Amino acid sequence: xxxxxxxxxxxxxxxxxxxxxxxxxxxxxxxxxxxxxxxxxxxxxxxxxxxxxxxxxxxxxxxxxxxxxxxxxxxxxxxxxxxxxxxxxxxxxxxxxxxxxxxxxxxxxxxxxxxxxxxxxxxxxxxxxxxxxxxxxxxxxxxxxxxxx
Numbered sequence: 599x600x601x602x603x604x605x606x607x608x609x610x611x612x613x614x615x616x617x618x619x620x621x622x623x624x625x626x627x628x629x630x631x632x633x634x635x636x637x638x639x640x641x642x643x644x645x646x647x648x649x650x651x652x653x654x655x656x657x658x659x660x661x662x663x664x665x666x667x668x669x670x671x672x673x674x675x676x677x678x679x680x681x682x683x684x685x686x687x688x689x690x691x692x693x694x695x696x697x698x699x700x701x702x703x704x705x706x707x708x709x710x711x712x713x714x715x716x717x718x719x720x721x722x723x724x725x726x727x728x729x730x731x732x733x734x735x736x737x738x739x740x741x742x743x744x745x746x747x
Contacts, residue, residue: 599639599703600679603739605652609720609731610671618727619719622740624669626731629707630679631700632639632693632744639743641705647671648714652737660737664716672707674721674729675704697724 681689
């Protein structure tokens with residue numbers, strides 16, 4: 599499972615012109631599910647996302663997590679994180695999970711994050727979305743549950 603985290607001052611996602619998710623300060627989580635991913639991958643990423651210290655403390659050092667800061671998450675499904683462009687000019691989606699598995703694990707990730715007490719907003723799975731955000735810093739972090747070294 600892969601995630602791109604962006605620290606934001608605000609973010610929203612619209613589907614068909616209607617806002618379906620909206621947060622103030624927090625993290626946008628672009629979440630991609632791979633074909634071999636399972637619930638353990640989602641649990642690992644939830645723990646990382648909620649506890650990664652990417653927010654400034656009183657001294658201006660990145661020392662606080664989104665959980666400690668009281669920020670929110672905007673989780674958006676993003677199968678294109680598994681696009682393989684090593685060959686040719688068109689991305690291959692072979693490593694991306696089939697939609698049924700991807701949706702199940704995406705929903706599991708969201709449920710686990712909510713169960714931790716975090717405020718979680720979402721996009722709409724398998725829909726064209728317009729994601730708007732103000733990147734704070736900018737701070738952008740790449741996470742991959744399979745690169746645990």
